[in-house]
Amino acid sequence: MGQLGKFACVLGSSLLSIGSLICLIIVAIGCTNPKQAKDLYMFRIELKNLTTSPSSILDTTLQDLTGSYVKQFVQALQEANQSETLHDFYSIGLWNYCAGNNPHIGVYNTTYCSKPRGGFWFNPIEIWDLNQTQIEKHVPNRLQQTLDIYQRASLWMQILYLLAICTSIVQLLVGLLACCSRLGGCFAWLLTAVSLLFTLAASITSTTLFATLAGTFKLTFKSYGIYGHMGRHLYAATWLAVALSLLAAVSWLLNCCCFRGDKARREPPRTMGPVGAADSAYSYRPVAVGKRSDVSDHAPLLMCPSPPRVHGGQDYRPYQQQRQQYHNPYQNIYLEAHEMR
Known part of the structure; x- marks a missing residue:
């Protein structure tokens, strides 16, 4: 019964770790090709309803009071849109971005995906071909601050996801030794805990970063028909990876603490050592x-x-x-x- 319980605990822990690894891989390869970019993205910017005039008088008054360069920035976007250099939407992933057309509400046809690369971050000035319009001087202050934070944090976010994937793979390999020795289960639990920390840190970083970017687009460009929102499928995958990794860590801890090794179970306790037997004679x-x-x-x-x-x-x-x-x-x-x- 003890051996059967230990096998079931090791099997359950391994399945939880495999599930967490699959979720992390989905996050890593999401938005890398046109088929996946439809639903798997971290952030999406929609420019189809772009307009140079605010949608209400209140928005016009607020823009005049703030004294920002939002209107000049939107006018530059409108000029780029008329020259057919802009797409209807841009989906941002971990390593690249994808763009396409939005013919109907809820229909997104991805036509282009950039090449994945390390250290990627979505630079709207460069990607939207606004660097030739001298618009760098007219970028809204709130947007510029958010983009600076996004640029600095994007590399660390990628590193955290890579470390989470690597430690999960190593943990699965070490977990194979858990059936043979108690020490293997302890090492598997330690690696699972490290993978949990990396996964949690990466999920918090990506969620906080793109939630801030979504709030900036809503406050700054909503009146001009520019919308930005987060991808629910990809964030469901990353937080599901955190939950599965947490359950796997608890399961490995129970396996390490509640089940003894095979050697300790087979050998009976010794009542007299060889020295004591020799002395008794x-x-x-x-x-x-x-x-x-x-x-x-x-x-x-x-x-x-x-x-x-x-x-x-x-x-x-x-x-x-x-x-x-x-x-x-x-x-x-x-x-x-x-x-x-």
Whole structure:
């Protein structure tokens, strides 16, 4: 029953770790080709309803009071849109971005995906071909601050996801030793805990980063028909990876603490070592002569046979004659001196 329970615990922990690894891989390869970019993206910017005039008088008043360069920035976008250099939407992933057309509501046809690369971040000035319009000086302050944070954090976000994937793979390989030894289960639990930390840090970083970017687009460009929102499928995958990794860490911890190794289960406890057994043979114990002793001990007592009997009822003494032949020569002298007295 113990071996069966241990096998079930190791199998369940491995399945949870595999599920977490699959979710991390989905996050890593999402938005890398047109088919996946439809639903798997971290952030999407929609420019189909772009307009240069605010949608309400209140938005116009707020833009005038803030004194930002939002209107100049939107006018530059409108010029780029008229020259057919802009797409209807842009989907941002971990390593690249994809773009396409939006003919109907809810229909996104991806026509282009950039090449995945490390250290990628979505630079709207470069991607939207606004660097030729000298628009860098008219980027809204709120948007510029958010883009600076996004640029600095994007590389660390990619590193955290890579470390989470690598530690998950190593943990699965080490988990194969958990069926053979208790030490293997402890190492698997340690690697699962490290993978959990990396996965949690990467998920928090990506969620916080793109939630801030979505809030910036909503406050700055909503009145001009520019919308930005997060991808729910990809964030569901990354937080599901966190949950599965947490359950796997708890399961490996139970396996490490509640199940003993096979060697400790097979070997019975030793009551006496080899040194103690050797010492007991030379200990001071009573020796029974002719019958068994009543003294109880772990080691058997030495049984000595009774001396044989000779005719006449006398005890057998094999060296009695030798003692008579080689008697003391001074014995007669002692007797004669005693008689003279």
